[in-house]
Structure formats: C-alpha cells, structure tokens
Amino acid sequence: MDIQEYFEEAPEAGNSWPVIGHLHLLRGPKPPYIILSEMADKYGPIFTIKMGVHRDLIVSDHETAKECLSINDKAFASRTSTLAMEFLSYNHAMFGFAPYENHWHQMRKLATLELLSNYRLERLKHVRESEIKTSLKELYQLSALGPEERWMMIVGKRIPSSGNDEESEKWKKALKDFFDLSGKFVISDALPFLRWLDIGGDERLMNKNGNEDFMDVMLSLAVETEKHDADTINKATCLAMILAALDTTMVTLTWAMSLLLNNRDELKKLQQELDIHVGKDRLVQESDIKNLAYLKTIIKETLRLFPTGPLGVPHESTEDCMVSGYHIPAGTRLIVNISKIHRDPQVWSDTCEFRPQRFLTTHKVIDFKGQNFELIPFRSGPRMCPGVSFCWEINEKFHYNQ
Numbered sequence: 001m002d003i004q005e006y007f008e009e010a011p012e013a014g015n016s017w018p019v020i021g022h023l024h025l026l027r028g029p030k031p032p033y034i035i036l037s038e039m040a041d042k043y044g045p046i047f048t049i050k051m052g053v054h055r056d057l058i059v060s061d062h063e064t065a066k067e068c069l070s071i072n073d074k075a076f077a078s079r080t081s082t083l084a085m086e087f088l089s090y091n092h093a094m095f096g097f098a099p100y101e102n103h104w105h106q107m108r109k110l111a112t113l114e115l116l117s118n119y120r121l122e123r124l125k126h127v128r129e130s131e132i133k134t135s136l137k138e139l140y141q142l143s144a145l146g147p148e149e150r151w152m153m154i155v156g157k158r159i160p161s162s163g164n165d166e167e168s169e170k171w172k173k174a175l176k177d178f179f180d181l182s183g184k185f186v187i188s189d190a191l192p193f194l195r196w197l198d199i200g201g202d203e204r205l206m207n208k209n210g211n212e213d214f215m216d217v218m219l220s221l222a223v224e225t226e227k228h229d230a231d232t233i234n235k236a237t238c239l240a241m242i243l244a245a246l247d248t249t250m251v252t253l254t255w256a257m258s259l260l261l262n263n264r265d266e267l268k269k270l271q272q273e274l275d276i277h278v279g280k281d282r283l284v285q286e287s288d289i290k291n292l293a294y295l296k297t298i299i300k301e302t303l304r305l306f307p308t309g310p311l312g313v314p315h316e317s318t319e320d321c322m323v324s325g326y327h328i329p330a331g332t333r334l335i336v337n338i339s340k341i342h343r344d345p346q347v348w349s350d351t352c353e354f355r356p357q358r359f360l361t362t363h364k365v366i367d368f369k370g371q372n373f374e375l376i377p378f379r380s381g382p383r384m385c386p387g388v389s390f391c392w393e394i395n396e397k398f399h400y401n402q
C-alpha cells in the first residue's frame with residue numbers, strides 16, 4: 001500500500017506551524033519511522049501531524065533535535081499519556097513513562113544511584129568476582145530466568161544458577177505482549193470520548209496484561225510518592241529496568257552480529273583485534289573491553305544504522321517554547337526521528353553502509369553520550385537513557401579503577 005493511504009495533506013494556512021498533515025492511522029505494512037522519514041523528505045526536518053485531537057511535532061535533523069532536547073530540554077521532558085501506558089505502566093508508576101514530576105525525579109534518581117551508577121559498581125568491588133556481573137551479559141541472560149532470580153540479580157543480591165523453561169516461556173510471552181501493546185496507538189488515544197466503546201478490544205487486553213504480575217518478588221524499599229504506593233512503585237520500577245534493558249541490548253547485539261556476518265572484512269578486523277588483545281585461548285572478559293577500540297566502533301555503527309528505538313520514546317511539552325522559529329504550545333508531543341538523523345547524508349557518507357572505521361577517522365569525535373546530536377541512539381537531555389553509562393563507560397571506568 002502507498003503512503004498516501006495513511007494520511008492526507010491538509011495544510012493549515014495562516015498559522016505559525018510548519019506543515020500540518022492529518023495522519024489517520026500509523027498502521028500498515030510500512031513501519032511508522034519509514035512513513036515519517038518519507039514525510040520528512042517531502043516536508044523538511046520539522047513538521048507536525050495531527051492524530052485526532054493531538055498534535056505531534058516530528059523532528060528529523062540533528063540541529064532541530066538539539067533545539068528540542070538541549071535548549072528546550074525542560075519544556076519537552078514529559079511523556080505522553082496513552083491508554084497503553086496507563087495500563088501497562090501501572091498508571092505511570094513506571095518512571096520511564098511517568099510525567100516530568102516529582103515521582104519521575106525520585107525514581108530516576110533512585111534507579112540511577114542504586115542500579116546504574118559508579119557508586120553501585122564501587123560497592124560491588126567488595127563482592128566476590130563471580131557476583132560482579134550486573135552487566136549486559138547478565139541482562140542478556142535474564143530472559144532464561146525465573147522471576148525471583150531475575151529480581152535478585154537486578155538488585156544485586158545473588159546471581160542465579162539455572163533457568164526454568166516453562167517460566168522462561170511465560171516471561172518471553174509477557175515481554176512480547178508488553179512491546180506489542182505499548183506501541184499501540186488505539187482509537188481512543190486520538191478521540192478520547194470514544195474510549196467507552198473499546199473499539200478492537202485493546203483496553204480489555206491491556207487491562208488483563210496490566211493486572212498480571214511480572215515479578216513475584218517485590219523490592220522491600222518503602223519508597224512512596226504522592227501518587228503511588230510502595231508496592232506499585234517496586235513492581236513498576238523493576239519491570240521498567242528489565243523491559244528497558246533487555247530488548248534494547250539483545251536487538252543491538254543481534255544487529256551487530258548480522259552486520260558483521262554480512263561484512264566479512266569488518267569481521268576479520270575485529271577478529272584480529274581480539275587475537276591481539278585477548279588471544280585464542282580464552283573468552284573475552286569485561287576487563288578486555290577497554291582495549292577493544294574496533295569493537296566500540298562496531299557498536300557505534302550498529303546503533304547508528306539500527307537504533308533500537310528509531311523514533312525514541314515520545315515526549316510531551318509542558319510549556320510553550322520556540323523551535324526553529326516556530327511557536328510550539330504546551331501539550332505538543334515530540335517525536336524525534338532518530339533513524340532519519342542517523343542517516344543524514346549531510347553528516348554521514350555512505351549513509352546506509354556499515355562503516356565502523358568512520359569512528360576512527362572522519363567521525364572520531366562523535367560519541368553517543370548526548371552531546372553530539374548527529375548520533376543519539378540513547379537520545380539526550382533529562383530523559384536520556386540512564387542505561388547508556390551502565391552499558392558502556394561505567395564498565396570501562398570500573399575496570400580502569402580496579
């Protein structure tokens with residue numbers, strides 16, 4: 001089907017907005033980020049679409065993304081509220097989907113300090129070597145574990161020894177359901193007054209999913225905020241960490257493997273690096289990572305080509321602001337087309353090719369820590385992925401310090 005079947009142009013003359021299209025449905029054979037990239041080719045790096053009563057600002061180049069995520073970072077720091085999020089995130093108790101309010105501040109601080117920071121890794125120094133494993137490798141293993149073990153591992157209490165097949169299947173299904181439903185834009189999100197009809201039965205399904213416990217063991221932290229009780233916060237927070245960490249890293253590693261297998265020269269270069277710094281007699285360890293410069297370029301190039309969230313997670317503005325000279329009112333949803341930015345021919349040569357070498361030469365200074373808006377797989381600003389340092393540099397720092 002052609003893109004025209006999903007939306008029709010309806011430019012609104014005489015207002016200060018760039019281009020307005022009425023997007024009826026973002027469902028169909030083409031993924032939304034492709035549709036939005038095609039629209040960007042037509043309308044430029046900043047335009048809006050209207051979905052029912054909501055207006056979305058679509059940003060597709062790094063300069064405009066910088067304006068939104070750096071200059072106007074506070075204005076755009078909140079999240080949109082959809083039906084899926086209401087049910088699946090325990091009514092926004094999951095801080096990744098919470099509005100930019102006190103609850104988000106508290107929980108993000110807690111998660112960053114207690115799970116993802118140098119401070120936590122420093123504490124782990126005193127734990128046995130085999131227990132210093134709350135890292136990508138363990139998160140990768142999570143899908144094979146029972147819920148109690150998963151939680152114990154995440155809070156760093158002990159490392160599980162074995163998985164359980166039936167439990168693991170249940171967990172995989174729960175994960176799949178979550179991601180299927182969380183991306184769902186249901187009719188009542190656009191037209192809230194139709195919610196009571198529950199067209200398509202989405203609400204019933206989300207409600208069922210939301211009531212199922214993902215975790216059997218609750219964190220005993222007695223943190224409560226004005227909006228949520230401690231049990232809800234515990235469930236929501238540990239689920240948020242698992243959901244955010246698991247799929248993203250697995251998908252990235254799968255893409256990296258696939259790109260390497262399809263680019264044998266790059267694979268050979270990586271093998272040479274491994275032969276030099278690790279040798280053939282043992283497996284790679286986390287402490288080797290600091291010596292594996294080429295491996296890092298491969299991860300960067302993989303995240304450039306295939307960011308796990310090509311459109312990121314939508315934000316919502318809580319105050320009026322100006323972007324590219326346009327007045328953007330409070331309540332506008334922001335979608336940053338990361339995929340389009342990562343393939344901008346004005347920034348990258350051979351945009352669709354796998355060229356890790358560029359990060360040692362022409363793009364040596366470009367990193368994804370949120371300062372270079374040309375490469376933002378973890379985005380930038382206050383809502384930037386808190387897992388970025390956990391995945392990458394903290395491990396390095398930790399090993400440098402040892």
Ligand code: HEM
Pocket residue numbers: 095096097098108116139240241244245246248249252307308309312313314377378379380382383384385386387388390391
């Ligand atoms: C390849 C790996 C990963 C990628 C590409 C990635 C990417 C992202 C992106 C694009 C966002 C949305 C940022 C925004 O809204 O501006 C995000 C949010 C988040 N990520 Fe990650 N992520 C990865 C791994 C992880 C890991 C390992 C963890 C935790 C251990 C994690 C935890 C989170 C959390 C909690 C949020 C929500 C932050 C908030 O709303 O305040 N992520 N991630």
